Amino acid sequence: MPVLEVKNLRKVFGENVILKSVDMQVSKGDVIVILGPSGSGKTTLLRCLNLLETPNDGEMNLCGKDYNLKKVTGKEKLEIRRKTSFVFQNYNLFVNKTVLQNVTLGLTLARKVKKEEAEKDGRDLLDRVGLTGKYDYYPAQLSGGMQQRVGIARAMAVNPEVVLFDEPTSALDPELVGDVLNVMKEFAKSGTTMVVVTHEMGFAREVANKVVFMADGVIVEQGEPHEIFDNPKEERTKAFLNRITNGSSGKEA
Amino acid sequence: MLNLGYFLDSLKAAVSYIPQNLFMSLMTLLICCVLGTLAAMARVYQVPVIKPICDFLLALLKALPQNLVLLIVYLVFTITFSPIMAFLGVKANIQNVDMVYVAIAALSISSLAGVSEVIRAGLLSVGKGQYEAGYTVGLTAGQTFFHIILPQTIRAVIPPLTNSILSLVKATSLVSVIGVMDIMNGAIVAANTYYSYIEAYVAAALVFWVLGIIIEIASRKVEIHFSRSVKQLA
Secondary structure, rough: OOEEEEEEEEEEEEOEEEEEEEEEEOOOOOOOEEEEEOOOOHHHHHHHOOOOOOEEEEEEEOOEEEEEHHHHHHHHHHHHHHEEEEEEEEEEEEEEEEEEHHHHHHHHHHHHOOOHHHHHHHHHHHHHHHOOOOOOOOOOHHHHHHHHHHHHHHHHHHOOOEEEEEEEOOOOHHOOOOOOOHHHHHHHHHOOEEEEEOOHHHHHHHHOEEEEEEOOOOEEEOHHHHHHHOOOOHHHHHHHHHHHHHHOOOOOO | OHHHHHHHHHHHHHHOHHHHHHHHHHHHHHHHHHHHHHHHHHHHHHOOOHHHHHEEOOOHHHHOOOHHHHHHHHHHHHHHHHHHHHHHOOOOOOOOOOOOHHHHHHHHHHHHHHHHHHHHHHHHHOHHHHHHHHHHOOOOHHHHHHHHHHHHHHHHHHHHHHHHHHHHHHHHHHHHHHHOOOOOHHHHHHOOOOOHHHHHHHHHHHHHHHHHHHHHHHHHHHHHHHHOOOOOOO
């Protein structure tokens, strides 16, 4: 049974239909990479999954509980958000909190975990992402790559059922991308369920167990990475992959 | 030219009213900060019905000169006090009411718009991503506001708010129009005997000057405290 399932997800901004009836399933331990051209609705889909955007229509089942996304209450939003977590493209660390406080706030405030316990978990996670000794730094004192690793530690700290990554490496200098991807790989290997919007084809090939290709607000094609990359069935997928692999960096957004 | 003796008389009188001025300033600041924050929140977060009312009222208040507000509030108070007390069934004589509170009400009304605008700018300076980050780790809107947004807003508003506080302290010198004593009026009254007004004005100026410097220094200290998370810009 899937951990997270959405059906008939629809999102409209004014006149623009961003998502037209998207269905998606995420099982425990899945690493799903969402690919697609700019404006295809990838980020909006991800943001709808934890209700940073409220969908206009759709149903969700998260950990066996059904939600009607059309009229989701504030309480349900909180419930869904406490079972998921999110890594932002531009990190969005709490600028007035230290690195350690960034990681522990979701535990101490939202989940009422004891401070000492949360700080122990927080330090362990920061060690895992290679930030030993930076606990008391403020975000402004760190490089982009370090900030994003804090962002990942913060997302992992709350022990989420699903972690959502919104282009986690797109804002980074090229030489910093590797560290962040390595951290993500490590968490993927240890069984974390992830949905990742990215343009990093290497990561998609190597780490993902399912690749979803989106265009114009619909899922055009999905399957295992080798199916999508080596043997795409849809024209739009082929065209997109051609453009990406022929581009020099493969990061054209 | 200045007579030291007269000057010291005026200075003593002016200094004796410092607590009165500070009390009026602090009470006004407190009222303006609380109401101003609520109004700013209503406007920034686009609260239906309340936002347009705040927009309208603040625009109205902004346009009025402070001494005019003092006079209007004073008159409205003197006319309505007895009927209102009678209606409430409270036995109260207007003679027993300390006009300082009327002055505080008037100063609050005339300073509210400015303080609220400063706080609104502070709220707007915090990016949407900070709210979203709070929500994604499972914080409620209230927790996000008090732990993430408000501390960042405070840091941003301290420099412009210091200006508002200085204006407020200076505005307390206007309250003599409704018969409330203050630093400036105290100095002038002491000068009445010998017509030593130059000495009185210099004494009052000196007191306001020292108060201004103290407020500046205090504001700097508070700013440093709230800015420890931000890299010092070269």
